Amino acid sequence: MSILVLADLHEGQLAGATAHVVAAAQAIGGDIDVLVAGEGVQAAAEAAAKLDGVSKVRVADNAVYAHQLAEPMGALLVELADGYTHVLASASTTGKNVLPRLAALKDVSQLSDVLAVDSADTFKRPIYAGNAIATVKSDDTLKVITVRTTGFDAVGTSGSATVEAVDVVVDNSQSSFVKEELAQSDRPELGGAKVVISGGRGMGNGENFKLLDGIADKLGAAIGASRAAVDAGFVPNDMQVGQTGKIVAPDLYIAVGISGAIQHLAGMKDSKVIVAINKDDEAPIFQVADYGLVGDLFEILPELESKL
Amino acid sequence: MKVLVAVKRVIDYNVKIRVKADHSDVDLTNVKMAMNPFCEIAVEEAVRLKEKGVATEVVAVTVGPKAAQEQLRTALALGADRAIHIETDERAESLAVAKLLAKVVEEEQPGMVILGKQAIDTDNNQTGQMLAALTGLPQGTFASEVAVDGDKVSVTREIDGGLQTIALTLPAIVTTDLRLNEPRYAKLPDIMKAKKKPLDVKTPADYGVEVPSKVSLLKVESPAERKGGVKVASVDELIDKLKNEAKVL
Numbered sequence: 001m002s003i004l005v006l007a008d009l010h011e012g013q014l015a016g017a018t019a020h021v022v023a024a025a026q027a028i029g030g031d032i033d034v035l036v037a038g039e040g041v042q043a044a045a046e047a048a049a050k051l052d053g054v055s056k057v058r059v060a061d062n063a064v065y066a067h068q069l070a071e072p073m074g075a076l077l078v079e080l081a082d083g084y085t086h087v088l089a090s091a092s093t094t095g096k097n098v099l100p101r102l103a104a105l106k107d108v109s110q111l112s113d114v115l116a117v118d119s120a121d122t123f124k125r126p127i128y129a130g131n132a133i134a135t136v137k138s139d140d141t142l143k144v145i146t147v148r149t150t151g152f153d154a155v156g157t158s159g160s161a162t163v164e165a166v167d168v169v170v171d172n173s174q175s176s177f178v179k180e181e182l183a184q185s186d187r188p189e190l191g192g193a194k195v196v197i198s199g200g201r202g203m204g205n206g207e208n209f210k211l212l213d214g215i216a217d218k219l220g221a222a223i224g225a226s227r228a229a230v231d232a233g234f235v236p237n238d239m240q241v242g243q244t245g246k247i248v249a250p251d252l253y254i255a256v257g258i259s260g261a262i263q264h265l266a267g268m269k270d271s272k273v274i275v276a277i278n279k280d281d282e283a284p285i286f287q288v289a290d291y292g293l294v295g296d297l298f299e300i301l302p303e304l305e306s307k308l
Numbered sequence: 309m310k311v312l313v314a315v316k317r318v319i320d321y322n323v324k325i326r327v328k329a330d331h332s333d334v335d336l337t338n339v340k341m342a343m344n345p346f347c348e349i350a351v352e353e354a355v356r357l358k359e360k361g362v363a364t365e366v367v368a369v370t371v372g373p374k375a376a377q378e379q380l381r382t383a384l385a386l387g388a389d390r391a392i393h394i395e396t397d398e399r400a401e402s403l404a405v406a407k408l409l410a411k412v413v414e415e416e417q418p419g420m421v422i423l424g425k426q427a428i429d430t431d432n433n434q435t436g437q438m439l440a441a442l443t444g445l446p447q448g449t450f451a452s453e454v455a456v457d458g459d460k461v462s463v464t465r466e467i468d469g470g471l472q473t474i475a476l477t478l479p480a481i482v483t484t485d486l487r488l489n490e491p492r493y494a495k496l497p498d499i500m501k502a503k504k505k506p507l508d509v510k511t512p513a514d515y516g517v518e519v520p521s522k523v524s525l526l527k528v529e530s531p532a533e534r535k536g537g538v539k540v541a542s543v544d545e546l547i548d549k550l551k552n553e554a555k556v557l
Contacts, residue, residue: 134527173477290554300543
């Protein structure tokens with residue numbers, strides 16, 4: 001078997017997700033190559049070469065791949081996929097944007113959000129917002145898969161893969177990058193944080209999310225939000241945890257003022273320990289929380305911050 | 309410009325699902341069905357484009373069983389002008405749906421196709437991208453804003469780190485994210501009028517597309533249940549439990 005992993009980039013650097021996707025590739029077994037595509041991505045390629053289990057890093061460094069737009073990335077993958085049995089990417093917005101194009105152009109199905117590998121052709125994936133887990137078997141000659149990173153522990157970084165340039169350049173006259181507004185934060189990335197503290201509609205407004213800052217600082221936590229809080233305009237969409245937002249599985253998840261809609265639980269119920277703080281003792285979030293604290297979050301949060 | 313909008317019949321998002329006792333699938337007997345929420349947003353966006361004078365005609369299309377005509381009638385009540393039902397009782401996966409939609413695109417020549425980014429049953433998030441690849445049209449996925457300007461469309465996309473804006477040549481494929489718009493409710497007179505709007509029924513065979521895929525569903529299980537834990541009485545007790553019992557602090 002021979003597997004190509006599409007590397008995830010964050011502002012040109014290798015994103016943490018890639019180490020999890022390589023782990024999924026190891027669970028399938030076989031030779032693992034990583035494709036790093038973008039503009040000015042040498043550093044990302046070198047970082048990818050250090051991932052354990054990778055034999056070769058293929059680098060497509062060209063302006064046409066800048067911002068990893070779907071059309072040129074799909075065309076590049078189509079050029080490179082021959083000879084591989086599996087092509088994997090993380091179930092990030094980039095992986096989800098690009099991989100279905102490869103699958104369609106190769107006339108194969110795509111498996112989305114794979115969270116466990118049973119064998120080289122049989123996988124587990126969540127359906128119905130994670131309320132059921134499907135075991136699916138693919139008889140396609142090329143398996144195109146996006147990986148839910150929380151299902152696989154990251155590989156180490158003591159590898160030394162070879163790095164080689166890919167000189168495939170494709171045309172793209174259909175789509176162009178205009179701008180990006182990325183959240184700037186010193187906090188850990190939501191998807192990879194060991195501790196996540198999230199606020200919901202109960203926070204009342206965006207200003208009150210500052211109450212989470214001090215606790216996040218003390219715990220080294222990332223800050224998330226429920227869809228209700230994002231829809232209400234309290235915080236930007238990139239903070240959303242849930243079925244259609246980020247899927248997280250930290251060691252500790254603290255849900256503050258979040259009622260616990262199915263949609264939100266789908267994004268965090270694999271966390272190791274869940275704490276819920278809510279004034280409504282009937283809130284469904286308490287049915288999944290290891291520790292529940294019923295009370296006024298505006299009193300509890302300052303006290304928690306001072307006592308941590 | 310003609311806008312084609314694809315809709316899917318799925319389990320109502322409020323329904324708590326049950327896995328069948330034989331683990332062959334999720335049990336959908338006597339379960340309330342509805343239009344996929346992301347598809348409602350797609351229909352709304354298409355209708356708004358028509359109201360703004362950007363779109364001249366809105367055509368709704370679905371692939372699914374006979375009952376999926378209910379969802380097409382909903383789309384017609386919301387403002388679509390006519391509908392196409394590609395009827396099949398087989399489990400149509402993203403690739404087959406994308407192939408069928410590509411044939412409809414070839415026939416109808418729309419200036420834009422709008423789809424939901426994912427269906428809340430299979431959670432695949434693939435069809436729009438596959439359709440774009442098969443038709444050779446550019447894609448703007450996970451859209452939170454769509455602005456047509458001449459022969460281009462600017463799409464603001466919800467991506468992991470924030471928002472990305474791209475410009476696409478038309479015709480283009482757009483998939484909707486949650487915050488693109490808030491869909492309206494159908495009014496009773498519109499529901500009555502929708503019954504008289506044209507609805508064509510086709511089959512996958514009419515388009516020469518094979519529906520079955522090479523992916524088989526072996527088993528469906530409920531996820532490991534998470535047991536509720538304990539309620540603590542104070543912040544001190546919470547910190548104590550997290551330190552000494554859960555050992556996560």
